[in-house]
Amino acid sequence: MGNSNWDREVDVVVVGSGTGQMAAVRAADAGLTALVIEKLPALGGTTSISGGGMWIPNNYKMQEEGVEDSLEDAFEYMKHATFGQSEEALMKAYLDNCNDMVAYTRGLGIEWFIIPMGAFPDYYEAFPGASTYGRPILPMTDDPIPPGNAFAGGGVLTRALEKAGRARGVDYLTGTPVKRLELDETGAITGVLAEKDGADFRVRARKGVVMATGGFSRNPEMVMAFLRAPIYYPCPPPGDTGDGHRMGMAIGADLRNMNESWGWPVYWDPDTENPIPAYAPELGKPGSIVVNRRGRRFFDEAGPYARIIREFQHFDTDTLEYSNVPAFVIVDSIYRMNYPLAQYEPKMKLPNWVTTADTLRELAEQLGIDPEGLEQTVADFNRYAEEGKDPEWHRGDSAFDLQTGGDASRGLANPCLGPIIEPPFHGAPMWPGVLGTKGGLRINPNGQVVNVWGDVIEGLYAIGNCTGSIMGAGYPGGGATIGSGMTFSFIAANHMRGN
Numbered sequence: 067m068g069n070s071n072w073d074r075e076v077d078v079v080v081v082g083s084g085t086g087q088m089a090a091v092r093a094a095d096a097g098l099t100a101l102v103i104e105k106l107p108a109l110g111g112t113t114s115i116s117g118g119g120m121w122i123p124n125n126y127k128m129q130e131e132g133v134e135d136s137l138e139d140a141f142e143y144m145k146h147a148t149f150g151q152s153e154e155a156l157m158k159a160y161l162d163n164c165n166d167m168v169a170y171t172r173g174l175g176i177e178w179f180i181i182p183m184g185a186f187p188d189y190y191e192a193f194p195g196a197s198t199y200g201r202p203i204l205p206m207t208d209d210p211i212p213p214g215n216a217f218a219g220g221g222v223l224t225r226a227l228e229k230a231g232r233a234r235g236v237d238y239l240t241g242t243p244v245k246r247l248e249l250d251e252t253g254a255i256t257g258v259l260a261e262k263d264g265a266d267f268r269v270r271a272r273k274g275v276v277m278a279t280g281g282f283s284r285n286p287e288m289v290m291a292f293l294r295a296p297i298y299y300p301c302p303p304p305g306d307t308g309d310g311h312r313m314g315m316a317i318g319a320d321l322r323n324m325n326e327s328w329g330w331p332v333y334w335d336p337d338t339e340n341p342i343p344a345y346a347p348e349l350g351k352p353g354s355i356v357v358n359r360r361g362r363r364f365f366d367e368a369g370p371y372a373r374i375i376r377e378f379q380h381f382d383t384d385t386l387e388y389s390n391v392p393a394f395v396i397v398d399s400i401y402r403m404n405y406p407l408a409q410y411e412p413k414m415k416l417p418n419w420v421t422t423a424d425t426l427r428e429l430a431e432q433l434g435i436d437p438e439g440l441e442q443t444v445a446d447f448n449r450y451a452e453e454g455k456d457p458e459w460h461r462g463d464s465a466f467d468l469q470t471g472g473d474a475s476r477g478l479a480n481p482c483l484g485p486i487i488e489p490p491f492h493g494a495p496m497w498p499g500v501l502g503t504k505g506g507l508r509i510n511p512n513g514q515v516v517n518v519w520g521d522v523i524e525g526l527y528a529i530g531n532c533t534g535s536i537m538g539a540g541y542p543g544g545g546a547t548i549g550s551g552m553t554f555s556f557i558a559a560n561h562m563r564g565n
């Protein structure tokens with residue numbers, strides 16, 4: 067409880083160095099002293115290994131290019147795209163602040179560009195207010211982004227934030243896990259207890275503590291207890307263990323959306339022990355399908371990755387199993403000549419965890435798929451390819467499918483549909499992974515944490531994946547997670563600054 071034996075005193079303590087870094091920089095800009103405490107040896111968290119994309123409706127790049135958008139449309143869209151699991155006041159706070167946050171990053175030297183070629187339209191195009199071009203933006207970099215590496219932007223973002231922070235006197239502690247929140251007799255947060263060099267280290271936060279510890283995807287107990295279904299290969303770094311959730315729970319913070327995650331289908335490379343993304347830019351190309359063990363397709367392979375997580379969570383009450391896990395990516399050799407598979411470019415030798423066979427039946431038998439089911443599915447799919455129409459899963463009907471997945475250069479009836487006919491055939495298991503979890507501490511529109519009685523916990527803010535996401539149960543578009551983390555980091559700092 068109350069404690070006056072502080073080892074250090076600052077105005078603002080930020081716990082976690084991903085999108086939380088924004089709060090430290092913004093606070094320091096107003097003359098507040100700020101300390102970022104990170105438990106891993108390196109700064110940056112999941113944010114630093116991400117694409118760094120942010121979903122920002124009516125952003126300055128859209129305005130420069132004359133792309134029509136409005137915050138009213140975006141609000142209408144978000145009301146649908148959060149599937150009833152967010153609050154209107156939180157969505158409004160997001161929309162009211164996200165462009166100010168972007169303008170602020172430009173003042174820090176970070177410029178942005180719209181994802182090229184119009185890939186990544188909003189993920190639910192059928193909802194009113196959806197946009198097909200421009201809301202997701204990526205940070206520009208002076209260093210050329212290595213070809214094929216869509217995930218270099220996150221490092222650009224966190225390094226730029228760190229540079230801006232250091233220039234403004236923000237201090238950083240790495241390898242220093244925060245263990246507990248410190249409270250006074252009224253229940254207000256006064257600081258944190260961390261472990262530094264094996265000893266207790268107490269830091270007073272005169273204005274506030276910003277909990278920015280990310281999600282709990284690397285904490286198997288929390289995953290088992292809270293998520294709707296198992297996840298197999300989470301992508302965040304090992305610090306994603308729900309520490310902020312538990313520190314909040316310990317002092318009575320309310321929770322939201324604890325069963326939700328940012329879904330991301332992956333291959334698992336047993337040699338490097340790394341998940342490899344399995345999503346529309348590859349899966350949506352002609353000549354590929356994804357099937358379950360019955361050999362049946364179960365989603366639109368060219369669609370947004372975010373939707374697939376629900377299909378992975380499907381529990382078959384007949385067979386009493388998660389019948390879509392694992393799924394199997396199946397391609398033929400025409401596909402293989404033209405496109406990467408599991409990020410192995412066409413001329414590269416495939417790894418030994420990709421199975422190759424001369425017939426679909428053999429491939430099915432080797433992978434453990436029902437051979438008749440696969441043969442029937444491929445026969446149906448080849449007919450859809452010829453007709454240019456997929457009546458089952460509508461692959462190739464939407465702007466997302468066509469712009470993110472398909473290949474318009476082949477002159478096919480539908481750029482996302484090509485027959486699977488040419489041996490040898492290749493197949494590999496595909497698993498539910500996550501970019502992070504998205505349930506956690508309940509916040510109000512100032513980013514302040516609210517307790518189970520609905521009252522604000524004074525002195526405590528939370529942002530990013532340790533909060534009940536303001537995106538609710540949906541994933542409105544590419545960059546919705548970093549966009550909301552960065553925006554609420556900005557909002558929390560503004561509240562501590564008094565503006």
Ligand SMILES: Cc1cc2nc3c(=O)[nH]c(=O)nc-3n(C[C@H](O)[C@H](O)[C@H](O)COP(=O)(O)OP(=O)(O)OC[C@H]3O[C@@H](n4cnc5c(N)ncnc54)[C@H](O)[C@@H]3O)c2cc1C
Nearest residue numbers: 082084085105111112113117119244280305530531545548
């Ligand atoms: C490959 C990949 C690509 C992605 N691309 C995008 C994208 O382009 N756009 C997008 O919006 N999202 C993307 N995501 C998702 C996005 O990166 C995350 O949802 C987001 O970065 C989470 O931000 P955060 O600040 O909440 O957590 P993090 O960035 O993970 O930061 C949390 C930090 O807190 C630290 N921490 C935890 N506990 C403690 C403790 N007790 N004490 C001190 N520190 C602690 C952690 O070690 C970590 O460094 C991607 C994810 C992956 C894996």
